[in-house]
Amino acid sequence: MARPNRSRDKVLVAAAELAAERGVSATTVDEIAARAGVAKGSVYYSFPSKEAIFESLIDEAIARVSGRIRDAREDAEPGAALDAVARAMLEGLEADPHVAKVVVGELFRTDRPWRATLAGHRAVLLDELGAALAADGRPASGVDAAARLGAFIMVGFERLAFSPDRTIDECVAAVGSGAPGTAAR
Amino acid sequence: MARPNRSRDKVLVAAAELAAERGVSATTVDEIAARAGVAKGSVYYSFPSKEAIFESLIDEAIARVSGRIRDAREDAEPGAALDAVARAMLEGLEADPHVAKVVVGELFRTDRPWRATLAGHRAVLLDELGAALAADGRPASGVDAAARLGAFIMVGFERLAFSPDRTIDECVAAVGSGAPGTAAR
DNA sequence: GTCTATATGCTGATAGAC
DNA sequence: GTCTATCAGCATATAGAC
Numbered sequence: 001m002a003r004p005n006r007s008r009d010k011v012l013v014a015a016a017e018l019a020a021e022r023g024v025s026a027t028t029v030d031e032i033a034a035r036a037g038v039a040k041g042s043v044y045y046s047f048p049s050k051e052a053i054f055e056s057l058i059d060e061a062i063a064r065v066s067g068r069i070r071d072a073r074e075d076a077e078p079g080a081a082l083d084a085v086a087r088a089m090l091e092g093l094e095a096d097p098h099v100a101k102v103v104v105g106e107l108f109r110t111d112r113p114w115r116a117t118l119a120g121h122r123a124v125l126l127d128e129l130g131a132a133l134a135a136d137g138r139p140a141s142g143v144d145a146a147a148r149l150g151a152f153i154m155v156g157f158e159r160l161a162f163s164p165d166r167t168i169d170e171c172v173a174a175v176g177s178g179a180p181g182t183a184a185r
Numbered sequence: 186m187a188r189p190n191r192s193r194d195k196v197l198v199a200a201a202e203l204a205a206e207r208g209v210s211a212t213t214v215d216e217i218a219a220r221a222g223v224a225k226g227s228v229y230y231s232f233p234s235k236e237a238i239f240e241s242l243i244d245e246a247i248a249r250v251s252g253r254i255r256d257a258r259e260d261a262e263p264g265a266a267l268d269a270v271a272r273a274m275l276e277g278l279e280a281d282p283h284v285a286k287v288v289v290g291e292l293f294r295t296d297r298p299w300r301a302t303l304a305g306h307r308a309v310l311l312d313e314l315g316a317a318l319a320a321d322g323r324p325a326s327g328v329d330a331a332a333r334l335g336a337f338i339m340v341g342f343e344r345l346a347f348s349p350d351r352t353i354d355e356c357v358a359a360v361g362s363g364a365p366g367t368a369a370r
Numbered sequence: 371g372t373c374t375a376t377a378t379g380c381t382g383a384t385a386g387a388c
Numbered sequence: 389g390t391c392t393a394t395c396a397g398c399a400t401a402t403a404g405a406c
Contacts, residue, residue, distance in 0.1 A: 024210075038391090143343065151332040163327065376402080376403080382396100
């Protein structure tokens, strides 16, 4: 979605904005076309179906965020991997809150075309978190990673929706290493 | 939803099961009626609209869980409020996973009829968690409560979806006081 | 209270001109 | 590549018999 002047990218942006509010199913192709400023026929030139729009959206977005998180973890100072990952996730959320909302809204859904894709990305994300926890010498089981992921997501959205003046630093302090997570079990 | 022999309750159960998989918008009244074993006309006798079905579902479910959590917190031994609340949430999730999924799927949605209701319940939930944290002498800001809520939800679903043999005790250990949350900041 | 039958608008998708 | 026009099916909701 680097250049939102191309029709395909305008469609993706519009789809993300609308689905962030109402969800994927409640978003119509007519609305997407209208907000993107293109005709419905043009939408179907770039994408074979409505499903395909959201499949691309979700796929490309998670790939972006996963990459950022991996880089952050690998570049982190010793013992600071968790903080780095927390920061990367919160910044990713801030950079593209609409897509993030769409992804989270689809996270627990089972009967979707992109279920497999999403499950794969989810596993990668949990692995990244587990690796960060392990790198910092913390408990790093599946439950631990899931707990962190849930905390990151909820805090990130809480910040975007209700406390936009709260800095990312403060949030990292609340969910990262300086936080109720200091003690290695 | 105490007596699922009444038509109204059968509809609510069916709606929860279907929407847990596909989401609210993708669930049709025809499907709800079919699964509930009643005619569509009967659905519209009990509820004025499809929206109203899910408004009732969400409203009643969160009220139930909030009550359980409050009781758990008030009855908890000194210093054990967080564990008690974690257990109550995980048990609530297990008791009614379908409705829980529906609620979580709608948690971050903004343009919905039940938005206000949901936001109110959400605030109550966060207050409960904050109170539990405070009772245990932990940091209890809005971020801290949100972090816990996110952790509880994600761990609970992780358990239901991928590790059903993991006990609630183990999960409580991972997100409660005996966990990466031991140190008071 | 529960049913069948029906109205009406909207939705995803296509055809074809430019 | 982008548009307008259009279709066929489906979804919510209603009417009215039993």
